[in-house]
Amino acid sequence: MGSAVLRAAHVREDPPPWILEDTLSEQLLSDEERSTIHKEIATWPPEVAASFRLSHAVRTRLAEDLAVEGIAAGRDRYVLLGAGLDSFAWRHPQAGALEVVEVDHPATQTWKRRRLAERGLQEPANLRFVPIDLAQCPPASLELSVAATLSWLGVTMYLERGAVKAVLAGIADAPAGTTLVVNFLLEEGDLGEPDRLVRVTSQGTVARSGEPIRSTYTRGECEEMLAGAGFASIEILDAEALADRYCSGRPDLQLPATTLIAVARV
Ligand SMILES: C[S@@+](CC[C@H](N)C(=O)[O-])C[C@H]1O[C@@H](n2cnc3c(N)ncnc32)[C@H](O)[C@@H]1O
Numbered sequence: 001m002g003s004a005v006l007r008a009a010h011v012r013e014d015p016p017p018w019i020l021e022d023t024l025s026e027q028l029l030s031d032e033e034r035s036t037i038h039k040e041i042a043t044w045p046p047e048v049a050a051s052f053r054l055s056h057a058v059r060t061r062l063a064e065d066l067a068v069e070g071i072a073a074g075r076d077r078y079v080l081l082g083a084g085l086d087s088f089a090w091r092h093p094q095a096g097a098l099e100v101v102e103v104d105h106p107a108t109q110t111w112k113r114r115r116l117a118e119r120g121l122q123e124p125a126n127l128r129f130v131p132i133d134l135a136q137c138p139p140a141s142l143e144l145s146v147a148a149t150l151s152w153l154g155v156t157m158y159l160e161r162g163a164v165k166a167v168l169a170g171i172a173d174a175p176a177g178t179t180l181v182v183n184f185l186l187e188e189g190d191l192g193e194p195d196r197l198v199r200v201t202s203q204g205t206v207a208r209s210g211e212p213i214r215s216t217y218t219r220g221e222c223e224e225m226l227a228g229a230g231f232a233s234i235e236i237l238d239a240e241a242l243a244d245r246y247c248s249g250r251p252d253l254q255l256p257a258t259t260l261i262a263v264a265r266v
Helices: 002-013 031-042 046-072 106-118 161-172 193-208 219-229 239-246
Strands: 077-081 099-104 127-131 149-152 179-185 233-237 259-265
Touching: 002 031, 002 046, 046 077, 046 149, 046 179, 046 193, 046 239, 046 259, 099 106, 106 127, 161 179, 161 219, 161 259, 219 233, 219 259, 233 239
Parallel strands: 077 099, 077 149, 099 127, 149 179
Antiparallel strands: 179 259, 233 259
């Protein structure tokens, strides 16, 4: 729910042009849910709220860009692991060219589908829902039988390392061309001062919401873990690389360096 609100807040509170325009996900929330999250965000320092709005927009935009690029490369499936309230299948102009698979914890997915029905948002024919608890997921259950683009964003931090490694190994076993975009939280010791405040703020918020952070990594550990899983190529995108790609000429947009995004290819 928080991710949905932050993506919409990027459009509401940051000046255009926006990195991502997603005000649809947030519509799945009730007024009360939205208001509870807005109240929580209002307790954050303004620069922390601004950096979270941006990081949520950037990570989703990157995954969607890779999914769309994948169409020309023959990857016509887009799998969202821990999809949450993602709205790609309903919102993106090129969603119809892909088979979209939303994998999520059964509880989250059941709730989302109920809300979609209540809001009159039909499930597109090219969208498939797969309920899986990724904390105990036999890799075969991901059904990665064809080369796909996978987005695994905002999830690894809620899983223990062992579970993250098991899922990565399953993905690295998928057909050649499979492309994963995944983010990891950097260990607190690796953060400079402004980013430490971002971390402390988010840690408090997620812990209060009953979803504590379970794993953080150094940059070297991310690289080792992905290489150990068996990916053929690994590109690590830190805040600087992401800012070069999406925020060039926008000094008003400051990405936090609390997260690393990896693009790993089989
Ligand atoms: C912060 S949300 C991120 C949602 C979405 N990927 C995004 O970027 O907006 C975390 C997601 O991870 C999912 N998740 C957490 N633990 C999980 C588990 N054990 N198995 C499957 N999904 C899980 C939650 O259900 C939720 O959809």
